[in-house]
Amino acid sequence: MRAIPLGKPSVIAIAAISVIGVLSFLWPFVAPADSFLVVNSSETPLLFALIIPLLLVTVISQISDGGLDAKAIALLGALAAVISVLRPLGAGLGGIEPIWVILILAGRAMGPGFGFLLGSISLLASALFTGGVGPWLPFQMLAAAWVGLGAGLLPKASGKRELMILSAYAAVACVAFGFIMNLWFWPFSLNLPEQIAFTPGASAGENLLAWIRFNLATSLGFDLPRAALTVILIAVIGSPILQLLRRASRKAAFDAPTVFIETQRIS
């Protein structure tokens, strides 16, 4: 079931912005010491915070040109609202947000294109609703879009096997999301204690170690419980949620053919 069809240009566009996105996250490990990004490493995150949203809207506009009908928009809006309501709930639990269940299962039920858009739109909507707009937003949108996209690309399966695959994916996705969300601003805090700081010019290995320590010190305490919560929720209510989503997509009749049968006009 594909609620939002992705044409070849859209696929290429998503691939291109993903590569730029990966670079925007991973440059501290690959860029040589004398490259522009490293030399200006405390401004680089802001540079990417400008580039990513502009390219992201170009890509979204390309996808929506290919066919974003009222049904897809309304479903996106409804699910983004559900996610926006769940996010503040998560803030009370110390950032352990239950939103990933919805994003992953919706990506699974409605296809990769829908997952990609839902990831970015839902984080934007919830940021607007709760007042959480800032330089972190473009990175969150892109990373969540990947999570949704990936869920849509998981291999075919059904029943228990499907839930197993989804749980495994959810665990990986939740931890990975936390880790890369640490990455975008990591070089920005220049005066961190040496052992957990980005050191311009140090080897990729050293920086990677420093970054892993930084993660252990900061977000792992949130990332693991979040992953655990998501896996538990998928195990407990994954199957009914998937059924509800599939029922909605059946009712929206994304795939149902519209046929006009010609008849002889009786005059």
Place this chain on the structure above:
Amino acid sequence: MIIFESVSFRYTEQGPPVLRDLNLEIPAGELALLLGATGSGKTTFLRAINGLVPHFTGGYFTGRVSVDGRSTRVNQPRELADLVGFVPQDPVSGFVTDLVEDELAYSMECLGIDPPVMRRRVEEILDLLGLTELRNRPLHTLSGGQQQRVAIGSVLTAQPQVLVLDEPTSALDPGAAEEVLAALHRLVHDLGITVVLAEHRLERVMQYCDSILLLEDGSIRSGSPSELMQTSSIAPPVIHLGRLAGWDPLPISIRDARRAAPPLRALLANHSPRIQAVPTHSPRIVEIKKVHFSYGDKAVLRGVDLDLDAGEITALMGRNGAGKSTLLRTLVGLKTRSKGTIHVNGVDPNTLAAKDLLRHVGFVPQEPHDLFEALSVAAECKSSDSDAGCPPGTTRALLALMAPDVEDGTHPRDLSEGQQMLLALCLIVAAKPPLLLLDEPTRGLDYPTKKKLGEVLRGLANAGHSILMATHDVELVAELATRVVIMGDGEIVANGPTQSVITDSPMFAPQVSKVLAPERWITVEQIAHALSQELA
């Protein structure tokens, strides 16, 4: 204006046809009323007018529908937006924005209308529908009638020539329904708009319509109201009365019926209405003494006293905001009274734990689907058995008795509104609560389903339940209730046998009573009974 030429439609290639070879024409400027039982294809018919069927739903479409010469074969619904305005059954679900003014402008924004023109039209519609005061209000704070008028206004700003409405008043109380119908009436008369509307509450709309479209099993008959009502199985009480009395031409409005009534009055002069047997000496179920409740500093209940006995069916009436819902909620422990005592079956509902509550008092909400959680009817019934602590299968057996045609695997939300109401009733009744509360049980139900529900409720009362229902449906009250309690401003202003309470007040009088006042006849059945005695 609207022309159907040999239109047939089925959702799947092999599936049963929903519409069969329809041919008809609705002239410009007419208000056409679409009638049909649940499942007769009304929804599909309405959606075929602007092309939602088949473009939105998918499916196999034969023939041609054209509106003002534009065919739905080549035009998507969005391309007909400036010609056909479509108002869905639940206006809240159709709202795109959250403020009244933005919602009114939304269609025009989509059509790319110039900002100065938009501004002018919004002002016009605000005046036309009496919404000026509400222009800056968030939509979810409006009452049902106001929301329905905003929904109508929001499609009117595109200046369509045709307005299609799916049950615009079935969820409204009489006052709000009157507002909406008066607005529609004005549109037809002042602007010459063609209106097609489907409606269950015929007693409200019959007098306004110019023609009737009667949909039965996918085929359609159209004609003038008095002609079609001769034989239609779906008809308001005044029509049944007219047919019984053999009036010709058949009167459609109360006013015409009153004029035709004198011979009937003479026939009935020596009879008195047969009254439903009121149980005596049955155990007391509910004792309410001096109950007060307030939201902040707004008093909603002020010293309510009420006793209810087993076997009674009590109707709780009164305008919106009179405190009906609050009283029901206080009885079931959802709200905590500020003063007074309540005993239900000997205990105070506020002291009961959730799992014990169900065995003392059951409450069926206005939107029955709020009670549903499971993914299928069977699962829903199973979880109800464990909630109620009764042997497995009890709820399912109960449902089979009330609604035999419901299938196990269906998703509860995919049931028709009547079936949803019966399922909700089963879930609650399974625990056999001595007191059964219902909030607007007939909202959105058609006549056959209402009749069915009435029989079920009477059966439950005879089995010893005491039933208290908040309702605006005077015809239901006339048929079913043994007692009527009227609330006003948080107090009980009338409390007595149905016959005397509802005939005393023009506001709550059923159609039969309006025709035959000041005599105290309230149902067609009473008159039929009296006439059969007269003939004998």
Place this chain on the structure above:
Amino acid sequence: MTPRWLHPGAWWLWSLCLAATASQTTNPLLLGLLICAAVIVVAARKPDAPWGKSFEFFLFLGAMIITIRVLFQIVFGAGLGTTVLFELPGISFPAWMSGLRLGGAVTLEALLGAFYDGLRIATIAIVIGAANSLASPTRLLKAVPTALYELGVSIVVALTFVPQLTSDAARIREMRKLRGRNSKGLKGFASLGLPILAGALDRSIILAESMDSRGYGRHQKETTLGRRVSVTLVLGSLSLALIGVYSLLTAGTTALVAIFIVFIGLMLGGVTLWRAGRTRIRTVYRPDIWALPEWLVSIAGIAVLGIFFTARTGGDQALILTPALDTWPSLPWWGILAFGIACTPAITTPPPPAFDIEISAPTSVEART
């Protein structure tokens, strides 16, 4: 002045300028003044709407940032300075963790440095929080370019659904009680969530139907050639951006050339959006006006940034504070001037209109009877 909504763009410009200003200095007095300006303006012009409440959260976030930053300094130890405050037991990890050390001597200078650094990031967060609570998100969506119409609508839909979902949640909680269940714990939360989700999905289909019949998605058909041009532009834009970013990453290329390539890529993206906007038929009802107050707010923001920028290029020492005991932060006259200018929106803007969301006194169930 009569109450009206200020153009959200003006608030965002003002706040982004203040954020850029904050990133230029580590002087705690200057940073403190920027925070004060944000607090004063928010206090004066915060609307009584759901998003208006977010500012407190950002203040809290700011405090958290500073705390965490200082804690890091203590735990990971090692820093400048000689004034030892106290000493933590040091732990050294084996070599395979490349000799990670924890604890050790904690110096006052190191803590001050951490505090200044944290304060800078906290200030950026707080001034951005000011825009979040001052600017109406729904009005911001009105200013979205036509090409992003679909994106805008889906967010409008989401914002419309949110209050409906919360009232659904309250109602369904009650109904669960009627069936003898409670909604506590993970299981309760899950089974409360399912009916809400089912309701939201059902409603979205009705909404789609209504949107379709009200003209959503009407746009002119593009010619095959036009389509090809669009696709080429999108892909061209992305490839240029990619090439540019890649060159920035590698040492060889001149930075200026690389930034130029990225810039051209972004411009092409802009052209795509403009072209996509042309095919969509859509107008805006009562768009927000950009009048004198909007100009004053934007100019205030730009002026503050300008003052700091001039000071920085002039090499003013007040901007950078070395964390040492003998250097006290100085408060230059231009800092006070900038503070005054940053505060002007509290007076020069019209107050926001009353947002009468509280009218919903009766429960939604009764409102819909």
